[in-house]
Amino acid sequence: MKTDQLVACHDCGSLYHWRPLAACERASCHRCQHELYRWHKGSPARQAEVLAALTLGAVFVFLLAQWFPIVTLEMGGMLSGATLYQAVAVLWGAGDQVIAALVFFCAIIFPGIELGSLFYVALGLTRGMRVPGFNLVLRTVQGARHWAMTEVLMIGILITVIKMTSLARVEPHPALFAFGVLTILCALVMRYEPKALWALADRLAPLRKSDPARQTTTIPEADSVLVSCSACGLVNHTCPSRDGTDRCARCSAALHRRIPHSVGWTWTMLLAATLLYIPANMLPVMYTRSIGGTEGDTIMSGVVLFWNTGSKGLAIIIFIASIVVPVSKLAALAWLNATAQARSRTAPMARTRAYRAIEFVGRWSMLDIFVVALTVALVRFDALVVITAGPGAIAFGCVVIVTMVASHQFDPRLIWDPIESNGEPHV
Ligand SMILES: [Zn+2]
Numbered sequence: 001m002k003t004d005q006l007v008a009c010h011d012c013g014s015l016y017h018w019r020p021l022a023a024c025e026r027a028s029c030h031r032c033q034h035e036l037y038r039w040h041k042g043s044p045a046r047q048a049e050v051l052a053a054l055t056l057g058a059v060f061v062f063l064l065a066q067w068f069p070i071v072t073l074e075m076g077g078m079l080s081g082a083t084l085y086q087a088v089a090v091l092w093g094a095g096d097q098v099i100a101a102l103v104f105f106c107a108i109i110f111p112g113i114e115l116g117s118l119f120y121v122a123l124g125l126t127r128g129m130r131v132p133g134f135n136l137v138l139r140t141v142q143g144a145r146h147w148a149m150t151e152v153l154m155i156g157i158l159i160t161v162i163k164m165t166s167l168a169r170v171e172p173h174p175a176l177f178a179f180g181v182l183t184i185l186c187a188l189v190m191r192y193e194p195k196a197l198w199a200l201a202d203r204l205a206p207l208r209k210s211d212p213a214r215q216t217t218t219i220p221e222a223d224s225v226l227v228s229c230s231a232c233g234l235v236n237h238t239c240p241s242r243d244g245t246d247r248c249a250r251c252s253a254a255l256h257r258r259i260p261h262s263v264g265w266t267w268t269m270l271l272a273a274t275l276l277y278i279p280a281n282m283l284p285v286m287y288t289r290s291i292g293g294t295e296g297d298t299i300m301s302g303v304v305l306f307w308n309t310g311s312k313g314l315a316i317i318i319f320i321a322s323i324v325v326p327v328s329k330l331a332a333l334a335w336l337n338a339t340a341q342a343r344s345r346t347a348p349m350a351r352t353r354a355y356r357a358i359e360f361v362g363r364w365s366m367l368d369i370f371v372v373a374l375t376v377a378l379v380r381f382d383a384l385v386v387i388t389a390g391p392g393a394i395a396f397g398c399v400v401i402v403t404m405v406a407s408h409q410f411d412p413r414l415i416w417d418p419i420e421s422n423g424e425p426h427v
């Protein structure tokens with residue numbers, strides 16, 4: 001069987017024959033309703049041009065957003081303002097290296113890598129070629145996208161600005177608007193999945209037939225199984241005994257039938273996140289030093305403070321992002337992992353939906369870290385008030401990262417494995 005025309009569902013592993021789509025149509029999995037691939041406007045060459053233009057615009061706006069200050073605060077005749085990078089430097093200098101590193105990587109480095117790499121790949125595709133390092137660059141985009149949090153940062157900036165208006169006069173600067181535009185451009189860029197770009201490259205710059213790896217896709221061994229590549233999505237023939245040693249015929253990534261040691265690693269990460277969650281809630285996330293003395297705020301006391309000072313909306317947002325989301329995420333992931341380990345056959349659809357919700361909301365827990373980071377960087381009126389991050393914020397940042405690793409490590413196909421499928425591709 002030729003595997004070039006097969007598409008595997010990411011969430012349940014079902015196989016489908018690829019078919020051309022009508023305008024605005026999306027191909028979905030019949031079993032778990034996961035989107036398999038979507039229609040893109042225009043010919044492949046046109047799609048590459050649109051992506052190149054979009055990413056070029058996004059890179060330009062990204063540089064503007066990083067270059068200019070976000071806001072300036074004025075309090076008692078003193079001014080305080082910072083670019084995002086200066087905010088990171090202030091945090092680092094104040095001894096909050098963990099928070100500084102989280103902001104630096106999630107708000108500057110990973111978004112920069114994602115946009116720059118996509119532009120590089122798209123530029124090559126507009127010329128009908130795979131740029132040098134094509135596979136590695138696209139795999140980098142896949143990884144960086146998971147950790148790039150421009151949209152979370154944008155909401156973090158808005159919350160910080162609203163919070164600051166009660167404390168000082170706030171003047172917006174170009175980077176505030178640039179981050180707004182960047183968030184929209186990133187949402188448009190995100191429509192182009194790296195897997196879709198590998199497929200696009202197959203049409204614009206096909207691999208040569210003489211490529212030795214290429215031929216293995218059409219010469220199956222007697223006991224071979226079909227395994228989809230976790231990087232590019234190509235369905236390959238491989239032998240169960242060679243799990244992890246065979247390489248994908250298109251992108252050379254190691255082929256695994258399921259994520260190796262998924263259940264064990266998920267348990268380990270979940271345990272670490274649960275332990276870290278205790279200091280994250282017990283210890284102060286912020287210290288406010290003013291003429292009246294130094295005061296520490298935990299996540300919960302911050303929520304209560306917002307509520308009591310009339311900012312009920314902000315109190316609810318912080319409460320959901322910092323308490324409801326992390327706790328439900330840990331509980332839901334433990335449920336998914338336990339039922340997958342027990343090869344449960346109950347409610348696979350509900351469990352798949354829970355998995356998708358965890359993947360979607362996980363990153364939003366970083367909101368509190370961004371708010372703390374920006375507040376610390378901006379409120380530096382030495383004689384009047386200085387805010388610094390507390391150990392609770394470091395523990396909370398680690399909880400968010402470790403839980404994201406845990407949900408990334410969980411293989412959703414384990415939910416569907418105990419449920420019979422005839423194993424034949426659907427037409
Ligand atoms: Zn599916």
Ligand SMILES: [Zn+2]
Pocket residue numbers: 229230231232233234248249250251252253
């Ligand atoms: Zn591949």
